[in-house]
Amino acid sequence: MRFAAEPLTEDELRLRDEVREFMAQERANGLGVGLGINAEADMEFSRRVAARGWVGMTIPKEHGGPGRTAVERFVVVEEMLAAGAPISAHWVGDRQTAQMFVRFGSEEHQREFLPRIVAGDVWFCLGMSEPDSGSDLASVRTRATRTEGGWLLNGQKVWTSGAQYADYVVTLCRTSPAEGRKHVGLSQLLVDLRADGVTVSPIRLLNGFHHFNEVHFDDVFVPDSMVLGQEGDGWHQVTSELAHERSGPDRFLSVMPVLARLYEELRHRDLPDDVLTSLGRTFSTYMTLRSMSLSIARALDRGETPAVEAALVKDLGTQFEQEAIEQLRTLVGGELDPTAPGLEGLLADAVITAPTFTLRGGTNEVLRTVVWKSLQRSRKESA
Amino acid sequence: MSDLSRELFTALNDIVTARAARDGHEAIATWSPDLWSTLDDQGYTSIDPDEPEVGLAEFCAVATAVGTHALGLPLVEAGLAAWLASAADLKLPAGLVVPAVSTGDVLTVVEQDDDGLVVEGTLRRVPWARHAELVLAFVETESGRRLVALEPLDVTEGANLAGEPRDTVTVERQRVGAAQVGSTEGVDLREARARGALLRAAAAAGAMDTIAELVVEYAGQRHQFGQPIGAFQAIQQHVVTVAQAAAATRAAVESTVAAAPDHRVLAAASAKVTLGIQAGRLARSAHQVFGAIGATEEHRLHLLTRRLWSWQDEYGTQHEWSHFLGERLVFPEAPGLWEVLTPPHPAVTARGVGESAPW
Numbered sequence: 001m002r003f004a005a006e007p008l009t010e011d012e013l014r015l016r017d018e019v020r021e022f023m024a025q026e027r028a029n030g031l032g033v034g035l036g037i038n039a040e041a042d043m044e045f046s047r048r049v050a051a052r053g054w055v056g057m058t059i060p061k062e063h064g065g066p067g068r069t070a071v072e073r074f075v076v077v078e079e080m081l082a083a084g085a086p087i088s089a090h091w092v093g094d095r096q097t098a099q100m101f102v103r104f105g106s107e108e109h110q111r112e113f114l115p116r117i118v119a120g121d122v123w124f125c126l127g128m129s130e131p132d133s134g135s136d137l138a139s140v141r142t143r144a145t146r147t148e149g150g151w152l153l154n155g156q157k158v159w160t161s162g163a164q165y166a167d168y169v170v171t172l173c174r175t176s177p178a179e180g181r182k183h184v185g186l187s188q189l190l191v192d193l194r195a196d197g198v199t200v201s202p203i204r205l206l207n208g209f210h211h212f213n214e215v216h217f218d219d220v221f222v223p224d225s226m227v228l229g230q231e232g233d234g235w236h237q238v239t240s241e242l243a244h245e246r247s248g249p250d251r252f253l254s255v256m257p258v259l260a261r262l263y264e265e266l267r268h269r270d271l272p273d274d275v276l277t278s279l280g281r282t283f284s285t286y287m288t289l290r291s292m293s294l295s296i297a298r299a300l301d302r303g304e305t306p307a308v309e310a311a312l313v314k315d316l317g318t319q320f321e322q323e324a325i326e327q328l329r330t331l332v333g334g335e336l337d338p339t340a341p342g343l344e345g346l347l348a349d350a351v352i353t354a355p356t357f358t359l360r361g362g363t364n365e366v367l368r369t370v371v372w373k374s375l376q377r378s379r380k381e382s383a
Numbered sequence: 384m385s386d387l388s389r390e391l392f393t394a395l396n397d398i399v400t401a402r403a404a405r406d407g408h409e410a411i412a413t414w415s416p417d418l419w420s421t422l423d424d425q426g427y428t429s430i431d432p433d434e435p436e437v438g439l440a441e442f443c444a445v446a447t448a449v450g451t452h453a454l455g456l457p458l459v460e461a462g463l464a465a466w467l468a469s470a471a472d473l474k475l476p477a478g479l480v481v482p483a484v485s486t487g488d489v490l491t492v493v494e495q496d497d498d499g500l501v502v503e504g505t506l507r508r509v510p511w512a513r514h515a516e517l518v519l520a521f522v523e524t525e526s527g528r529r530l531v532a533l534e535p536l537d538v539t540e541g542a543n544l545a546g547e548p549r550d551t552v553t554v555e556r557q558r559v560g561a562a563q564v565g566s567t568e569g570v571d572l573r574e575a576r577a578r579g580a581l582l583r584a585a586a587a588a589g590a591m592d593t594i595a596e597l598v599v600e601y602a603g604q605r606h607q608f609g610q611p612i613g614a615f616q617a618i619q620q621h622v623v624t625v626a627q628a629a630a631a632t633r634a635a636v637e638s639t640v641a642a643a644p645d646h647r648v649l650a651a652a653s654a655k656v657t658l659g660i661q662a663g664r665l666a667r668s669a670h671q672v673f674g675a676i677g678a679t680e681e682h683r684l685h686l687l688t689r690r691l692w693s694w695q696d697e698y699g700t701q702h703e704w705s706h707f708l709g710e711r712l713v714f715p716e717a718p719g720l721w722e723v724l725t726p727p728h729p730a731v732t733a734r735g736v737g738e739s740a741p742w
């Protein structure tokens with residue numbers, strides 16, 4: 001596994017500066033600070049980002065997108081996450097669904113949805129997990145059965161982030177029996193969250209926050225035209241996007257806004273050596289992880305699918321985020337009040353929600369199995 | 384990787400692999416005059432940093448090959464010395480020259496005249512001093528620090544955790560002629576140590592890659608409870624930890640090589656800290672996978688892990704370089720944390736985290 005380094009080019013640095021300026025302006029206008037993709041959705045903010053051309057950036061020009069590179073998207077995303085921007089609303093569409101449409105979508109889907117993603121006019125969420133299907137995602141039981149002109153969908157999804165405001169839930173479901181091979185017969189349906197038979201109810205995160213939901217499908221009619229990609233090809237479609245889902249800066253920058261706030265206080269002080277050392281160690285890990293994550297974006301631009309590298313970085317990055325929180329607690333010291341404003345409140349929130357970092361998007365244990373399998377495969381190939 | 388660095392790596396790899404196939408691994412763990420002269424003939428001991436196509440990538444490639452094979456010869460040191468000498472305009476004779484910059488010891492001047500200097504002091508942990516014709520050390524003079532080349536006259540032998548020579552050179556009122564005193568321009572001690580640190584990290588990345596191959600192989604071969612131990616998830620997780628540590632260290636090295644010279648000491652510091660963090664994780668997991676056999680002298684694993692335990696402390700410990708990063712990156716006029724962590728930024732450049740001498 002190689003993570004070749006290629007620093008940002010002049011053009012990419014210019015884009016970075018533009019995003020920095022934009023975020024400074026947003027901050028001056030009173031935009032709050034949140035923690036990574038846990039931050040509360042802010043549709044107005046997402047539309048302003050879209051207006052700058054920074055949503056759906058990698059959608060090719062022929063599909064009405066800006067046709068920019070994965071690295072340019074990386075630059076925008078890392079700047080926003082580091083600044084604690086509320087990017088949740090456009091996050092799923094920008095990171096995943098757009099790629100799905102480009103790679104697997106029908107012409108109608110591409111024509112209808114891609115320009116709307118770019119415009120910040122449509123929000124998606126991901127309906128994969130179910131009460132009995134977590135890590136073993138292929139065991140999903142939500143079923144769609146044939147009916148006149150489409151499908152009747154029944155079942156239940158859980159932990160569906162953003163279903164309370166999204167327009168569509170990209171739903172992984174069974175469209176034909178498994179017959180012993182559970183990866184076969186799965187499809188992805190685009191389900192309108194306002195359709196009859198769809199019920200969304202909140203599940204509160206451990207800090208009381210309404211981030212994800214339960215979604216029930218009760219004889220929901222889904223027209224044929226809303227099958228995403230190929231019927232029966234759902235497993236392949238879902239797994240082929242993992243490199244996009246897992247490698248990003250969201251996997252190591254969630255607590256950067258907390259550290260950045262602490263830094264604002266510390267940089268005016270005369271710090272003892274042990275504090276400088278502890279900070280320096282954390283800085284070093286940020287630099288290394290960033291370089292690895294950037295190298296994955298470069299690989300995507302070369303047309304590679306570094307899914308295993310992405311799993312490896314996500315595991316390393318999310319473990320680090322949890323360690324960084326422990327370090328921050330030591331540096332800040334004392335009891336934390338989650339209702340306190342500023343640094344203390346943010347840190348309290350990070351402590352409480354840290355367990356989610358190593359779960360969402362595939363648990364670290366499962367990611368490690370992915371990496372192990374690949375190591376074994378490459379050993380067999382070289383033997 | 385540049386074409387030249389790939390060539391250097393591959394050719395060195397081939398030489399050492401052929402040698403190990405003939406003599407076993409024992410032969411590459413200790414000083415071998417015979418292998419040294421082969422490497423000398425092939426030009427590996429005298430890669431010239433002044434050649435336009437030779438740069439940091441090439442020296443790192445050689446260091447990585449040294450680590451990959453746990454090669455017990457001072458190739459990395461010869462390279463670092465050549466760079467230091469070139470930056471300070473010192474002409475070196477043929478023969479082994481090693482740098483004495485790992486610990487940061489600096490000699491003092493007892494007398495100074497037109498013919499040169501008389502210096503004294505103690506240089507600790509000098510790699511391979513017992514085999515060297517000359518050592519390069521910094522001397523504190525009235526006009527700043529100078530690099531000097533001097534003969535190691537009084538050598539007390541010592542070793543690192545891997546048994547590689549790390550000697551003490553005691554310098555007592557020793558005369559160094561004007562021709563052996565470098566110009567004031569050139570590198571400073573911090574840059575020199577950052578280079579050493581980077582090369583150690585590059586070598587460690589090579590050693591880690593070899594360990595990663597060994598653990599994957601062993602997990603597939605060794606059977607317990609009727610199946611390969613790699614069937615157990617606990618072992619799979621150890622193996623992944625090893626691969627991950629190797630990948631992170633190599634990424635940090637490559638990103639330093641690719642960094643702008645303005646921020647290279649910063650990047651090298653970060654690579655050395657990464658090595659410090661990852662070496663411990665990796666060695667723990669690797670030894671766990673191998674069980675008792677991996678804890679024996681006859682097994683190859685210790686040739687690699689003992690080097691990692693040594694290299695992580697040489698040219699500055701993880702602690703020291705972490706402190707450097709903290710001290711350089713936390714300052715009142717800073718534009719913000721994220722900005723200082725993602726150079727280029729003029730405020731960071733102004734903190735002296737770059738290199739004055741190109742390679």
Ligand SMILES: Cc1cc2nc3c(=O)[nH]c(=O)nc-3n(C[C@H](O)[C@H](O)[C@H](O)COP(=O)(O)OP(=O)(O)OC[C@H]3O[C@@H](n4cnc5c(N)ncnc54)[C@H](O)[C@@H]3O)c2cc1C
Nearest residue numbers: 126127128129134135159160161356359360361362363365
């Ligand atoms: C904040 C947050 C947001 C989320 N958003 C979404 C979303 O928008 N859409 C969506 O579909 N899902 C979402 N998820 C769900 C997430 O993908 C799952 O939590 C995850 O896949 C794990 O499933 P699980 O929680 O059922 O845990 P389980 O699979 O039940 O795992 C429990 C424990 O067992 C371990 N385990 C399970 N199988 C193995 C194995 N084979 N080997 C070793 N260990 C194993 C796991 O690692 C874990 O430690 C979200 C989760 C969180 C926390």
